[in-house]
Amino acid sequence: xxxxxSTEFNPPGPEDFQLPPIIPGVDWFTKPVLVAxxxxxxxxxxxxxxxxxxxxxxxxLQFAGELGYNFVRNSIARDAIGSQDYMKFVPYLCGLxxxxxxxxxxxxxxxxQFPTFSHIGWAYSAAILSWVIYNGVGIRKHGLLGYLKLxxxxxxxxxxxxPLMIPIEFISNIVVRPISLSLRLFANMFAGHILxxxxxxxxxxxxxxxxxxxxxxxxxxxxxxxxxxAGLELFVQCIQAYIFVVLSAQYIGGALAxxx
Amino acid sequence: MLTLVxxxxxxxxxxxxxxxxxxxxxxxVFLILLxxxxxxxxxxxxxxxxxxxTQAIEGGMNAAxxxxxxxxxxxxxxxxxxxxxxxxxxxxxEDAREQGALIIxxxxxxxxxxxxxxxxxxxxxxxxxxxxxxxxxRREVGTMATTLASxxxxxSLEEEARQRRTVERFLADLESSESARQAVGTDG
Numbered sequence: 001x002x003x004x005x006s007t008e009f010n011p012p013g014p015e016d017f018q019l020p021p022i023i024p025g026v027d028w029f030t031k032p033v034l035v036a037x038x039x040x041x042x043x044x045x046x047x048x049x050x051x052x053x054x055x056x057x058x059x060x061l062q063f064a065g066e067l068g069y070n071f072v073r074n075s076i077a078r079d080a081i082g083s084q085d086y087m088k089f090v091p092y093l094c095g096l097x098x099x100x101x102x103x104x105x106x107x108x109x110x111x112x113q114f115p116t117f118s119h120i121g122w123a124y125s126a127a128i129l130s131w132v133i134y135n136g137v138g139i140r141k142h143g144l145l146g147y148l149k150l151x152x153x154x155x156x157x158x159x160x161x162x163p164l165m166i167p168i169e170f171i172s173n174i175v176v177r178p179i180s181l182s183l184r185l186f187a188n189m190f191a192g193h194i195l196x197x198x199x200x201x202x203x204x205x206x207x208x209x210x211x212x213x214x215x216x217x218x219x220x221x222x223x224x225x226x227x228x229x230a231g232l233e234l235f236v237q238c239i240q241a242y243i244f245v246v247l248s249a250q251y252i253g254g255a256l257a258x259x260x
Numbered sequence: 261m262l263t264l265v266x267x268x269x270x271x272x273x274x275x276x277x278x279x280x281x282x283x284x285x286x287x288x289v290f291l292i293l294l295x296x297x298x299x300x301x302x303x304x305x306x307x308x309x310x311x312x313x314t315q316a317i318e319g320g321m322n323a324a325x326x327x328x329x330x331x332x333x334x335x336x337x338x339x340x341x342x343x344x345x346x347x348x349x350x351x352x353x354e355d356a357r358e359q360g361a362l363i364i365x366x367x368x369x370x371x372x373x374x375x376x377x378x379x380x381x382x383x384x385x386x387x388x389x390x391x392x393x394x395x396x397x398r399r400e401v402g403t404m405a406t407t408l409a410s411x412x413x414x415x416s417l418e419e420e421a422r423q424r425r426t427v428e429r430f431l432a433d434l435e436s437s438e439s440a441r442q443a444v445g446t447d448g
Contacts, residue, residue: 014276028282040290044297051305056312069306091303095294121279125287190276 009205012197017118017190032103032116039102039116043095072097072245080249085256089249092133096126097245100185104237107193108230115189115237120182127182130248135174138255150257173254181247188240192233199226397441404437 019031050065058066072094077086100117107115117123138147152169153162203226206219408430 017276018274028280028286030280030283032283033286036286036290040294043294044301047298047302051302051309054305054309054312056309056316058309062309065302066306066309069302087303087307091299092291092295094298094302095291099291099294118276119280119283120277121281121283122287124279125284126291129288129291186276 009202009209012194012201016197017193019114030119031114032119032122035106035112035114036099036103036116036122039099039106043098043102047094047098068098069094076242076246076249080246081253081256086249089133089252092129093245093249096130096248097241100126100244101238101241104189104241105234107189107237108234115193117185117240118189118193120186120190123182123186124178126185126244127178130181130251131178134248134251134255137252141256147255151255177247177251181244185240185244188236192236195229196226196233199223199229400437400441404434408434 021027022029022031022034047065047069050062051069053059053062055062073086073090076097077090077093080086081089103116103122106112107118135147138150141147142150148170151173152166154165154169157165199222203219203222206215206222208216208219210216210219411426411430
C-alpha cells in the first residue's frame with residue numbers, strides 16, 4: 001500500500017497499442033497477425049465443417065453455419081446488391097464479415113483481448129479491397145466513363161448544378177468512401193480499447209495504489225463500470241463488423257445499379 | 261485530419277493512423293484467402309443444400325398437386341358416370357312406362373276383339389239352332405197333320421166304336437207328340 005502511493009498513474013494512450021513482436025527479432029509477427037491468422041483458420045474450419053455434408057436436413061453444426069451464411073447472403077448481400085448479381089460477392093462479403101466479426105470480438109475474449117482492427121493497417125486493407133471491388137465491377141459493367149457518370153451525376157440534378165455536384169459526388173463516392181470505411185472501424189476499435197484500458201487500469205490503480213479506503217471503493221465501482229463497458233464494446237464490435245460489410249455491399253450495389 | 265492528429269501523437273511514438281506495412285499485406289492475404297475459401301469450399305456446398313432443399317419441397321408439392329388433380333379427375337369421372345346412370349335410369353323408367361301403357365292398350369283391344377268375337381259366335385250358333393228347331397218342328401207338324409188326315413180319310417166312319425177308338429188313338433198320339441214338341445221347344 002505504501003509502495004502504491006508513490007506509483008504515478010499513467011493514463012493509457014496510443015503507445016499501449018505498440019505490442020512487441022511475439023518472437024523477438026521477427027518484427028512482422030505481432031499479436032494482431034497471430035489473432036487474424038487464427039481467425040482465418042477458425043472461420044475456414046468452422047464453415048468447411050458446417051457445409052461439408054450439404055444435407056437437405058441439416059445437422060446442428062450445419063444449421064449454425066447456415067444461420068451465419070444466410071445472414072450475410074440474404075440480409076446483407078441480396079438486400080444491398082439485388083437478387084441478380086449478389087451471388088458473385090457472397091464469398092468476399094462472408095469472408096469480410098466473419099473476419100472482422102471474429103477479430104473484433106477477439107478483443108473481448110480472455111487472453112486475446114486485443115482488437116486486431118485497432119491497428120489501422122487491417123482496416124486499410126479491408127477498405128481498399130472493398131474499394132477496388134466496387135469500382136472494378138462498376139467500371140466493368142458501365143465502362144470507365146459510364147461508371148464515372150453513374151457515380152458523379154445523380155439523376156434529376158439541373159444542368160447548372162452539375163459543376164458543383166460532380167466534384168462533390170466524386171469526392172464522396174470515390175475518394176472518401178475507403179477512408180470513412182477504414183477510419184470508422186479503426187476508430188471504434190481503438191477508442192473502445194482505450195476506454196476499457198482507462199476503466200480497468202484506472203480501477204486497478206484506485207483499488208490498489210491510491211492509498212485510501214474511499215478511493216478503493218471508487219476503484220471497485222470503476223472496475224464494475226469497466227465490465228459494463230466491455231458488454232457495450234461487445235455490442236459495438238458486432239455492429240461495426242455489420243456496418244463495414246453492409247456499406248461494402250451497398251457500394252457494390254450502387255456501382256452495379258442501372259443508369260437512371 | 262491526418263495532419264491534425266500527427267503532431268499530437270508525435271511525442272508518444274508513431275501515430276495510430278500510420279499502418280504497419282506487414283499488417284496491410286496480411287490483411288489483403290487473409291481476406292483474399294477467406295474469399296477464396298468461401299467461394300471454393302463453403303458457398304457451393306451451402307447452395308447445393310439449398311437447391312436440394314428447394315427441389316425436395318417443390319417435388320413434394322408437385323406430387324401433392326398431382327395427387328390432388330388425380331383425385332379431382334376421378335371425382336369428376338364418378339360424378340359424370342353417376343349423372344349418366346341417373347339419366348339412363350330415368351330413360352329406362354320412361355320407356356317402361358310407355359311400353360306398359362302400350363301393352364295395356366294392346367291387351368284391352370285384344371280382349372274387346374275377343375269378346376266381340378265370342379258374342380258374334382254365340383249369336384250365330386243360337387240363330388242356327390233356332391232355325392234348325394223351327395225346321396224340325398215344321399216338318400213334324402206336317403207329318404202329324406198328314407198322318408191324321410190319312411187316318412181320318414182312310415177309316416170308315418160307320419162304326420161309332422171304331423170311330424171313338426180312332427179319335428182317342430189320335431189324341432193319344434197327339435199328346436205324346438205334343439210333349440215331345442214341348443221338350444223340343446224348351447230346348448230351343
